[in-house]
Amino acid sequence: MKKLMSVILVVLLFTLTACSESQSGGDSSSPVSQGGELSFAPSDKQNEEQSDPDDTEETSETAETALKSLVVYFSWSGNTENVANAIKEQTDSDIFEIVPATPYSDDYDTVVDLAQQEQRNNARPEIADSIENFAEYDVVYVGFPNWWGDMPMILYTFFDSYDLSGKTIAPFCTSGGSGLSNTVNEMKELEPGATVTDGLHIGSSASSDPDDTVGKWLSEIGLAK
Numbered sequence: 001m002k003k004l005m006s007v008i009l010v011v012l013l014f015t016l017t018a019c020s021e022s023q024s025g026g027d028s029s030s031p032v033s034q035g036g037e038l039s040f041a042p043s044d045k046q047n048e049e050q051s052d053p054d055d056t057e058e059t060s061e062t063a064e065t066a067l068k069s070l071v072v073y074f075s076w077s078g079n080t081e082n083v084a085n086a087i088k089e090q091t092d093s094d095i096f097e098i099v100p101a102t103p104y105s106d107d108y109d110t111v112v113d114l115a116q117q118e119q120r121n122n123a124r125p126e127i128a129d130s131i132e133n134f135a136e137y138d139v140v141y142v143g144f145p146n147w148w149g150d151m152p153m154i155l156y157t158f159f160d161s162y163d164l165s166g167k168t169i170a171p172f173c174t175s176g177g178s179g180l181s182n183t184v185n186e187m188k189e190l191e192p193g194a195t196v197t198d199g200l201h202i203g204s205s206a207s208s209d210p211d212d213t214v215g216k217w218l219s220e221i222g223l224a225k
């Protein structure tokens with residue numbers, strides 16, 4: 001009889017222990033059903049413990065990503081293109097050439113006459129291609145040759161076509177002797193929502209070796225890398 005009682009007691013104790021383990025989960029992982037199969041998902045606490053302590057740092061590093069910049073230029077005979085490429089190299093920018101849908105003649109006198117006519121007519125010559133993801137850029141370097149004391153009219157097409165508010169515009173120009181003329185002020189009027197930096201002017205003959213001048217200008221306007 002005494003032996004029977006102790007066997008019953010042992011069975012009772014065993015049953016109670018098994019019950020209490022299944023109610024508390026036993027293992028801290030809780031089973032979840034995935035497509036009919038059970039698998040073990042870590043508990044919330046485990047998730048917290050496993051989260052990378054450096055996560056906060058990574059988030060703030062991502063927030064400090066560098067400004068994205070684009071060089072946009074028009075060039076008829078290549079001088080402005082040289083400067084555009086130097087800026088691209090020194091700033092790690094993307095680059096876009098404004099190409100007219102209707103190409104200009106290769107003949108100097110013809111272009112001089114047409115450019116004057118376009119200016120008198122306040123023309124907006126069509127641009128062949130468009131810029132992808134323009135909204136992504138923070139800084140836009142805008143380059144052109146001085147034509148008749150102003151930007152070529154196709155630059156006005158560019159400013160009409162894209163929203164530059166909130167961006168920084170850095171103007172650059174090549175010319176015979178007129179410098180930037182009034183083009184920087186003109187850009188400020190065209191884009192009141194943008195910040196327009198001091199402009200860079202490089203004479204036609206110096207445009208084949210623009211690196212030093214470009215570097216100095218980028219430092220002055222606070223955009224050197």
Ligand SMILES: Cc1cc2nc3c(=O)[nH]c(=O)nc-3n(C[C@H](O)[C@H](O)[C@H](O)COP(=O)(O)O)c2cc1C
Pocket residue numbers: 074075076077078079080081108111112113115116144145146147148149150174175176177178179203204207
């Ligand atoms: C149609 C036309 C008009 C120009 N008008 C001027 C001008 O008013 N003042 C000036 O200094 N240079 C003028 N130039 C000279 C250009 O600004 C200069 O050669 C420039 O560096 C050319 O740049 P690009 O090779 O990028 O086209 C003119 C050139 C052309 C073709």
